[in-house]
Amino acid sequence: MIFHKLSWRIALLQKAVLLGRMADWRGILKDICSFHKKSRRSTSSVPIPVLLDEENGFGLYQVADRKVYFLLSFHPSLLGDMYHEIFIQKVYEWGPCAISPGDWVIDAGACEGFFSLYALEKRANVLAFEPIPEIAQALEKTLAEFIAQGRAKVFPMGLGKEREEKTMFVLKDWVAGSAFSVEKMNFHGHDFASSQKQTLQITSLDALFSSSSLPPISFIKADVEGYERELPLGAKETICRYHPKLSICTYHLPDDWRVIPGIIVCLCRFPSCHCEPQSGEAISKDYQISLENDELTLGMTKQRGHSEEQSDEGISQVRFKREYKLKFSGLFDHVYGW
Numbered sequence: 001m002i003f004h005k006l007s008w009r010i011a012l013l014q015k016a017v018l019l020g021r022m023a024d025w026r027g028i029l030k031d032i033c034s035f036h037k038k039s040r041r042s043t044s045s046v047p048i049p050v051l052l053d054e055e056n057g058f059g060l061y062q063v064a065d066r067k068v069y070f071l072l073s074f075h076p077s078l079l080g081d082m083y084h085e086i087f088i089q090k091v092y093e094w095g096p097c098a099i100s101p102g103d104w105v106i107d108a109g110a111c112e113g114f115f116s117l118y119a120l121e122k123r124a125n126v127l128a129f130e131p132i133p134e135i136a137q138a139l140e141k142t143l144a145e146f147i148a149q150g151r152a153k154v155f156p157m158g159l160g161k162e163r164e165e166k167t168m169f170v171l172k173d174w175v176a177g178s179a180f181s182v183e184k185m186n187f188h189g190h191d192f193a194s195s196q197k198q199t200l201q202i203t204s205l206d207a208l209f210s211s212s213s214l215p216p217i218s219f220i221k222a223d224v225e226g227y228e229r230e231l232p233l234g235a236k237e238t239i240c241r242y243h244p245k246l247s248i249c250t251y252h253l254p255d256d257w258r259v260i261p262g263i264i265v266c267l268c269r270f271p272s273c274h275c276e277p278q279s280g281e282a283i284s285k286d287y288q289i290s291l292e293n294d295e296l297t298l299g300m301t302k303q304r305g306h307s308e309e310q311s312d313e314g315i316s317q318v319r320f321k322r323e324y325k326l327k328f329s330g331l332f333d334h335v336y337g338w
Helices: 002-022 025-033 078-089 114-121 133-142 144-148 182-187 205-211 236-242 256-269
Strands: 050-055 058-063 066-071 104-108 125-129 152-155 164-170 196-203 219-222 245-249 287-292 295-300 308-310 316-318 326-329 334-337
Touching (some): 058 133, 066 133, 104 114, 114 133, 133 144, 196 205, 205 236, 245 256
Parallel strands (some): 104 125, 125 152, 219 245
Antiparallel strands (some): 058 066, 245 295, 287 295, 287 334, 308 316, 326 334
C-alpha cells in the first residue's frame, strides 16, 4: 500500500519535471502532498452483457440500456468495460472538448460502436472507422437506423499516415486491444503467438477528404491501439482546415503523452512538413489539452487577434504562440491544460 502511494506520486513528479515550465507546480505539489489515493473503478458498476439473439455469426447484446451487435467468435467481456468508459466515465470528453449537436465526429477505432452511439445520442453525426471487416459489419448492424437517416457511415478500414495494407495482430480474447503496432503489442505484453494476423486496409483522413465529398469535421476521437501518432500525420490538411476538437489516447506507448502534443503543434504550424517532434515540445495556446484516464484531449479554442497566413496548399493557418499552461491532477494521474 505504501509503495503504491509513493509510486504514483513519483510518476507524477517525473512528468512535471519533464514538462518543466508548462506544468502548474502549485497544483502538482498540492496533489503530491495530499492524503488521497488513486481511485479504482468498482467492478459492480460495469454492466454484464446479455446475449439476446444470434444471427449469421453475430450476437445481439444488451449492455445496460443499449443494444449492440458483436461477433459471437469474439469474447463479449469487453462490452461492459467499453460501456462504462464511454457512458459512465465519459473518457473521450473533458471540459470544452465535448461533442455538440450537429457536429460531424470521426470515430477512429470504433470497435463495438459505443462511442458512435454516444455521439449520435448527443445529436451529432458519425463517420466510424473500424479495420477488422467482421467487426465493421457488426457495427453497420448496430448503427443501421442512423445510417438510413444519413447521420452515420461505417468505413471498413483503419486511419493512419497514408494509404497502405498492413498486418494487424487480432486478439480473440480482447479484440479491442488488437493492433497494427508491434511496439504497442510488446509494451502491453500481448502474446503474438495467440494472435491472428490479418492484412487490412489503412487510409489517411486527408486522402479520404481529397477523394470524397465529406462534411466538415468537428471532433476527432482516436483510440487506435498504438497508431495514434500515425493518424494526425495523415490528417494535416483536415485538422488545419477544420480545426476539430481532438480526443486522442496516450497510454498505448510509454511516451505518447509527450510526443502526440508535439505532433499536433508541428503539423498545425507547418502542415507541409514531416513532423518529428522532440519530447516536451511546447503546446500551442490555441489548443486546450487534457490528459484524463490516459486520454489526451486537445480542443481547438480559436482566439481573437491571432494573425493568419496562407500556406502553399492554400490552407488558412494560425500563427501559434508557444506558451501553454498545464495542470496535473494526481488523483487520477492526469494533466489538464488551458
